Amino acid sequence: MPPTPDRPRTVFLMLWGLLLLLKLVVVLRLPLFGDEAFYWWESTALDWAYAEIPAGTPWLIWLGTLVGGDTLLGVRWPFLVMGAAMPWLVWRIARRWFGDTVAWQAGTLALAMPLLATMGALALPDVPLTFATLVCLDAGAMLLGRVSRRGFAWLAFGLVLGALAHYRFPAVIAAGFVGLMLEPRGRALLREPGLWLALLAGALAWLPLLWWNMEHAHAGLSFQLVDRHPWRPQLKGALLPLVQFVFVTPLLLVLLLGTLVHAWRRWRAGDDAMPWGYVLGTAAVPLLGLAVLGVFADTQRVSFHWMLPGYLPLLAVAPVLMAGWRKVWRVLLHVLAAGGVLLALGYLVVAQSPALRERAVAGALPYPTNFAGWDEIGVHVRGRLAELPPDTRVVADNFMLAAQLAFALDRHDVGVLDHPLNHKHGRAMQLDVWDAITTPRDATRPTLLVLAEDATPPREALGWHREICMLAGGLPPAEVFSVDRGRLRFLLFPIMGGEPPRVAAEDCALPALLDVYAPRDGEHVGSTFELRGWAFKDGAGIARIEVLLDGDVVGDAHYGLEAGHVGTFWQNSLDPAHPYVDFAHTLQLPPGQGGWHWLGLRVHGRDGSVEDQRQWRIHVRE
Structure with a gap:
């Protein structure tokens, strides 16, 4: 039995409200991401553009802190609002093509995609970039249905916002152009002055960024387009499409790719009941283009989110295909997608909890490096x-x-x-x-x-x-x-x-450097075991090394054993103690001390310094 319009609407509204509440908790408690803090810093020195991004993100943060002060909420609330509006834009596009029931289902799918559902929890450029992409998609869909000044104004707004958001926005412009050119009604828009006025507004929005680059040796363009990319084939880059199964979730990705194939078939068949060419172009250009680009582009930083713009038009159409799936597969799709959203939000929860971060240090959870500390x-x-x-x-x-x-x-x-x-x-x-x-x-x-x-x-x-x-x-x-x-x-x-x-x-007295041969992190040992490693401290030397078990000192390691390979590897070390930089200590735990323990080292330098080193876990067998 097909769902009544009220049921999909109720499901969407409940999930939208719940997700917004969860993101609000994250926004209020999660320490600033490293890049977020720098964008905040940029917002305190307003400029027409910045070295690594256009002006949009710092200016949005400036607006946020103008209202909410230099607080977590102040920095993030404009992005939270944009993130909350994104499912509604997907709903709006789907409603234009298929009516209310499909629109509510499309909005629910948008809430279930981890990449899109978490948008707005952090003050990052991808939020206005994705919001601008949806605005442009909606404006294009509006204009394909009926030419209007409001449609052109909406398009101009999206183009301006996208230009102020990120260097990747030209890929969205290219996708929109291809999508419109695949439609007879889209090609007819080229004769409309309103389209050219919207494009002119979008083009003018790039001028501050271009001017900034001209004044600063093209630093931003060089970094974003040249310096950060190797521009040669890399196996890791070829894995970009495969990691989408993780970040989109498997069944949702299958549904979206199936929707892309369906759009291609309907366009080839000449079906003009809806703008299949527009869906095909706006989805295929980012997905295929960025999949190819990822082979040659930067792999040192995360890039799994690059392909998100290509999924957005497919979300508005996917419920039509999903209606033909068996109920068990539809339920499983939503369960897997919801699990992905909760895992993504859970990762952010780990970042704000010292107790959970300690479990992450122990290997039970992924450690949130860029949020912690x-x-x-x-x-x-x-x-x-x-x-x-x-x-x-x-x-x-x-x-x-x-x-x-x-x-x-x-x-x-x-x-x-x-x-x-x-x-x-x-x-x-x-x-x-x-x-x-x-x-x-x-x-x-x-x-x-x-x-x-x-x-x-x-x-x-x-x-x-x-x-x-x-x-x-x-x-x-x-x-x-x-x-x-x-x-x-x-x-x-x-x-x-x-x-x-x-x-x-x-x-020059420098911080100590050391490594432990055994036991390694996570290793299982008996109640009596030997701790071995090497350590040196240039400019001062090491007086002694204390061994800690669960934070308590249990003895001094024997320091000064021969380890010629250390000096061979660290050829720039000037510590005269080489090659006698190994240390060893035998630990014997009394009965009843089995289980997991934290081992640590405290290095005392001859200059009076005391340096606690990173702790690691061992499991003692009874």
């Missing part, structure tokens, strides 16, 4: 600044940590070192525009230097820390602040003012 380091730095002179400046080693500290401390004068991460993520030019790139020491006032250990790969950390030390004229012993059992570690260095003295490389 920001609140804790912000509070710690604020407390540390209270102990230092009032004019102490704050300097972070990379753009992401600097932005998070600026947000947490409510100060926009946080300095940044010239870290490779700034260049890798296309932020170096923006920091240069702000004159935010600085040195570790200031001649006129004290500095609190904060380094994020995970921002620098271990192989490069030794050289990077030595470079900082020489620029600063020497570093005091590192103050180590750990989050989530050392999964994240921050190094703090209070540096007094004055001209930096000359320091030789071998005199």
